Amino acid sequence: MALGPALVASLVLAPSSAQDLVRLCTLAAPAGLRASVRVVVADFGNGPAQVAATRAMRARAEAILQDFAAAARETLRRMREHRDAPRWELWLKVTPKVSLNQRSRVSAYLEVDTFTGGAHPNRWFETFNYVAEGGRARPVRLQDLLMPGQRQNLLDWWLLPALNEQKEQRGAEAVAAIDDRALGSFVATPTALVWLFAPYEVGPYAEGSYVVKLPLENLRGYVRRTHPLLRP
Numbered sequence: 488m489a490l491g492p493a494l495v496a497s498l499v500l501a502p503s504s505a506q507d508l509v510r511l512c513t514l515a516a517p518a519g520l521r522a523s524v525r526v527v528v529a530d531f532g533n534g535p536a537q538v539a540a541t542r543a544m545r546a547r548a549e550a551i552l553q554d555f556a557a558a559a560r561e562t563l564r565r566m567r568e569h570r571d572a573p574r575w576e577l578w579l580k581v582t583p584k585v586s587l588n589q590r591s592r593v594s595a596y597l598e599v600d601t602f603t604g605g606a607h608p609n610r611w612f613e614t615f616n617y618v619a620e621g622g623r624a625r626p627v628r629l630q631d632l633l634m635p636g637q638r639q640n641l642l643d644w645w646l647l648p649a650l651n652e653q654k655e656q657r658g659a660e661a662v663a664a665i666d667d668r669a670l671g672s673f674v675a676t677p678t679a680l681v682w683l684f685a686p687y688e689v690g691p692y693a694e695g696s697y698v699v700k701l702p703l704e705n706l707r708g709y710v711r712r713t714h715p716l717l718r719p
Contacts, residue, residue, distance in 0.1 A: 505677075506588045507532045514548060517556045521563055522577035526552050528597075529583040534590025536617040539624035544597065544615050548581055551599060551613075555579040558603040565604075575604050586676045592618045592716050594675040596683060610696060611685040614672050618715040627716050629671050632680075637709045642670075645706065646682065649699045650689060659694050675716050678703055 509529050516524035528548045531537035559577045566572050580600045587594040594616045602608040616627040633641065642665065651661040669688040674681050684697040703710070703717060710717060 506585075507534075507537070507590070509583075509585050509588055511583065514552060517552070520556055520559060522555075522559045522579065524552070524555070524579050526579065526581040527583055528581075529585060529595060531585075531588050531593050531595070532590065535619035535622055535624040536591050536593045537588065539619070539626075540593035540595065540615050540617040543617070543626070544583065544595065544613075547613050547615075548597060551581060551597075552579065555601055555603065562604040573604070575602070577604065578602050584674075586674045586681065587716075591620070594716065596672075596674050607692060609686075612672055612683040612696075614674055614683065616673075616675065616716060620715060627714075629673060632710045632714050632717060634709055634711060641706070641709045645701050645709070646670075646699060649701060650682075650684070650697060653697055653699065654690065654694070657694060659690055662689050665689060676700075677719075680706065680710070 509531055512528050512530055514526040514528065516522075516526075526548050528544050529541065531541050559579075562575065562577060566574060578601065582598045583595060584598060585593075585595040594614075596615065597613040598610070599613065600608060600610050617624050618627055619625070630638070646665065647662070650665075654661055665684075666688075669684055670682075672683045672685070672688075674683070679700050679702050681701075682697075682699045684699070686692045686694065686696055689697060703712065712718070
């Protein structure tokens with residue numbers, strides 16, 4: 488799929504030998520912006536799910552870049568106008584991570600790190616899950632993967648205990664719930680579902696981010712193993 492003026496950076500292979508090659512492309516930084524910018528996206532290939540995921544990731548990365556540029560320009564303006572304002576170095580780094588890449592299914596995410604002034608940098612994740620059947624691609628939500636009535640059971644028996652085990656190791660306070668937005672921040676691998684929780688989503692900023700991996704073999708009865716995203 489053509490990606491316009493982006494710079495082709497390299498080729499990488501998703502984490503399984505059965506996966507297709509991924510082309511990495513670096514988006515051009517806004518002209519004249521006094522900030523460090525590196526925004527990389529993936530071109531997954533020509534299959535229907537791959538094309539849909541490529542377009543979605545590219546569009547989201549461009550929006551992130553535009554938002555950063557607007558915020559950075561405002562910070563730079565304040566720095567110029569107020570000599571006593573902190574002299575910050577502003578930056579944006581967007582990195583794609585790919586866990587599944589085949590013509591009929593893609594699972595990947597963007598790791599976004601940015602600083603436009605203030606108390607601390609920010610980090611978050613943007614996930615992209617797509618499948619295709621009959622030549623038509625569609626995004627995948629967590630509810631599409633769950634067996635009927637199993638959302639809360641998945642939380643109570645697997646996801647929350649795994650997350651709170653990590654929090655205990657960090658000396659952090661356990662959580663009793665995960666909101667819908669954070670719950671939807673997941674990707675699939677050939678053998679697991681992986682949740683990506685950014686700072687503030689399941690605890691204070693100082694705790695950082697959490698990555699919780701649940702093997703699919705443990706989730707029998709909770710998820711649809713026949714779903715195109717999860718089929719062996």
